[in-house]
Structures are given as C-alpha cells and as structure tokens.
Amino acid sequence: MTVALVTMSHSPLLGYADPPAEVNAAVQGAFSTARAFVEEYDPTLVVSFAPDHYNGFFYDLMPPFCIGYEALGVGDYGTAEGPLDVPAGRAGELAQWVAERDIDVAVSRRMEVDHGAVQPLEILFGGIDRVPTIPVFVNGVARPFVTMRRVRRLGEAIGGYLASLEDERVLVIGSGGLSHDPPVPQWATADDAARALLLNGRHPTAAARDARQQRVIDTAKAFAAGTATIRDLNPAWDTALMAVFASGDLSPVDAMTPEQMAEDAGNSAHEVRTWVAAFAALGAAGPYDVTYSFYRPIREYIAGFGVMTARTAG
Known part of the structure; x- marks a missing residue:
C-alpha cells in the first residue's frame, strides 16, 4: 500500500488580508498543485494533524495529543x-494502537476544531465532510510542550497503524507553522480577561469572536506595514526545517527545544509539530519522496508559508 502526505501552512488571514497579486497567485498555485496531487491519489481516509488556537482546547484541560x-x-x-x-x-482502533506503543494520547468523543484543522480540508477537498477524516490534535500553543522526540514518536506510532490498513488509501495532513508570531496570548503575560479566554473560552458570542479576530487582522496590517512589535518571520529557519523533512531523516528535530524555537521563529512556530508528526507517520509507512515543495515568507499572513506533498514508494 501507499500513504500520501500534504503539509501546509494555514492562516486565518486567507480571505481577510490583501497580499500583492503575485504572492496571492503563487499561494493559489501551490494550493492547486496540492489539490491535483490529492485528486490523483484519491484517498479513502484522511488523518489530519492540526493544532488549535484556544477555540476547542483550553487550559482547563490541555492534552499534548488527542x-x-x-x-x-x-x-x-x-x-x-x-x-x-x-x-x-477507525479512530478507536488508532487510539488503541497508539496506546499499546507507549504513547499516551487523549481521546475526544466531541472534539471541536478551528481553522487549523478545517482550512486544509476546505482547500484540498472543498468541504469538511467529503472524505472520512480522523482528527489528531497536537498542542502547538500552550506551555508546557512535550519534546519534539515525543511528537516524532507519536507520528511513527500512527504511521505504523496506517501501514497496516491494506484496504485504505491514506492521506496524512499536517497543518500549521512555519515561523510566525501572531497575537495569541501567553499565560505568563496575559491579563485576567485573556486568562479567562485561555482557561475556558468555548463558544464565544459573535461579538467576542469578531473582536478577537479583528485584533489579528489589525496586527497583520501593522506587520505588513513594518510597525507591529511581533517577532519577524525567519525564512532560513523555515527552509532548513523543510529540507530536514525532505531528507527522510527526522532525527535532527529531536534537538529542537521550545525556548529556541520561540526565539528563532516565534511563539506559534510550535505548530510545526504537526509537520513532524505527519512526516514521521509517512516515514513509518515506508521510504518516501517529496513530490512538491513551496515556500514564501508572507507578512500579510503573518506566516512563513509552506506547502509540501509526498508519498511512499510502495
């Protein structure tokens, strides 16, 4: 059997920001290439590794994986x-398989997912219910973070399960990253109102959600204009990490620490954990080849924006 992969940056600013026409065309071209790759592969099952941005998972109970x-x-x-x-x-089988390989993973019978999980499904399939999908949450915003080695081992365990599914064509999605530092509150520096959101901000009013989203949109405009105080994008960091993924040897990620990741690439660079898990899952299913790679640093999206496709050789 084969397993295929798409990893891609997401951005809540798609449709809200206005990058130069050439940049927008390049991003849309990357999405079109990824869609064509997926259409040709025609998956029967998707496993989606995605973070959350305090829309479905909160500090009242924050697992590293779910x-x-x-x-x-x-x-x-x-x-x-x-x-x-x-x-x-299938999701229950996967959870049991992972637990039996000494990876502690939470389960949810009513997971709520935000744009981090939804956006790739809409871009690749045109909707969130077109292909059976098992969502796997990977914490990429809330300290403390597990080691990158642990994330890699999660992916390897899941990849072992996927390799056993002779009757499925599995597409693995990794959504998040790369370098970016949007205005997501940090518990250590948050005021009381922000901490209330981080603790349990489920199901906000429309006005509260709009106000929160407008802060991100305003920050993106300031960042594009060069007046925002958030950390800059780091194309060298992004492309070096993408080269590691393309190499097939993920062992270098084990040395990455949360502190250095935030320093080098911003507080939300931890979302690359989804890429690590996705590529580890692909590699556990067999040797793979990267078939497409795209990267642009896009200030209007507050993101080092990348897309990669790959598949096992079997």
Whole structure:
C-alpha cells in the first residue's frame, strides 16, 4: 500500500488580508498543485494533524495529543461550521494502537476544531465532510510542550497503524507553522480577561469572536506595514526545517527545544509539530519522496508559508 502526505501552512488571514497579486497567485498555485496531487491519489481516509488556537482546547484541560472520535468545526474566520465525517471505529482502533506503543494520547468523543484543522480540508477537498477524516490534535500553543522526540514518536506510532490498513488509501495532513508570531496570548503575560479566554473560552458570542479576530487582522496590517512589535518571520529557519523533512531523516528535530524555537521563529512556530508528526507517520509507512515543495515568507499572513506533498514508494 501507499500513504500520501500534504503539509501546509494555514492562516486565518486567507480571505481577510490583501497580499500583492503575485504572492496571492503563487499561494493559489501551490494550493492547486496540492489539490491535483490529492485528486490523483484519491484517498479513502484522511488523518489530519492540526493544532488549535484556544477555540476547542483550553487550559482547563490541555492534552499534548488527542484523537477525535467525533469532531465539529467551530466556524472561526469564516471556515466551515459543523461535523466532520469521522470514522469512529477507525479512530478507536488508532487510539488503541497508539496506546499499546507507549504513547499516551487523549481521546475526544466531541472534539471541536478551528481553522487549523478545517482550512486544509476546505482547500484540498472543498468541504469538511467529503472524505472520512480522523482528527489528531497536537498542542502547538500552550506551555508546557512535550519534546519534539515525543511528537516524532507519536507520528511513527500512527504511521505504523496506517501501514497496516491494506484496504485504505491514506492521506496524512499536517497543518500549521512555519515561523510566525501572531497575537495569541501567553499565560505568563496575559491579563485576567485573556486568562479567562485561555482557561475556558468555548463558544464565544459573535461579538467576542469578531473582536478577537479583528485584533489579528489589525496586527497583520501593522506587520505588513513594518510597525507591529511581533517577532519577524525567519525564512532560513523555515527552509532548513523543510529540507530536514525532505531528507527522510527526522532525527535532527529531536534537538529542537521550545525556548529556541520561540526565539528563532516565534511563539506559534510550535505548530510545526504537526509537520513532524505527519512526516514521521509517512516515514513509518515506508521510504518516501517529496513530490512538491513551496515556500514564501508572507507578512500579510503573518506566516512563513509552506506547502509540501509526498508519498511512499510502495
């Protein structure tokens, strides 16, 4: 059997920001290439590694990893709201397989997912319920973080399960990163109102969600104009990490620490954990070849923006 992969940056600012026409055309071209890759592969099952941005997971109970048996899009930034098509039986098998390989993973029978998980499904498939999808949450915003080695081992365990599915064509998605430092509150420096959001900000009013989203949009405009105080993008860091993924040897990521990642690439660079898990899953299913790679640092999206596709050789 074969396993295929798409890793891609997401941005809540798609549709809200206005990058130069050439940049927008390049991004849309990358999305088109990824869509064509997926259409040709025609997956029967998707495993989606994605973070959350305090829309579904909060500090009242923040796991490092969680497998969803059911999932609902929350509809932030104009993304789809409602249920994903989650095959609960497969999700349960996956969770048991991972647990038996000494990876502690939470499960959710009502996972709520935001644009981090929804946006790739909309871009690649045109909707969130077109292909059976098992969502795997990977914490990329809330300290403390597990080691990158642990993330890699999660991916390897999941890849071992996927390799056993002779009757499926599995697409692995990794959504997040690369270097970026959007205005997501940090518990250590947050005021009381922000801490209330981080602790349990589920199901905000429309006005509260709009105000939160507008802060991000305003920051993006300031960042593009060179007046924002957030950390800059780091194209060298981004492309070096993408080269590691393309090499097939993920062992260098084990040495990456949360402190250095934030210093080099911003507080939300931790979202690259989804890419690590996705490529580790692909590698566990067999040797792979990267078939496409795209990268642009895009200030209007507050993101080092990357897209990669790959598949095993089997």
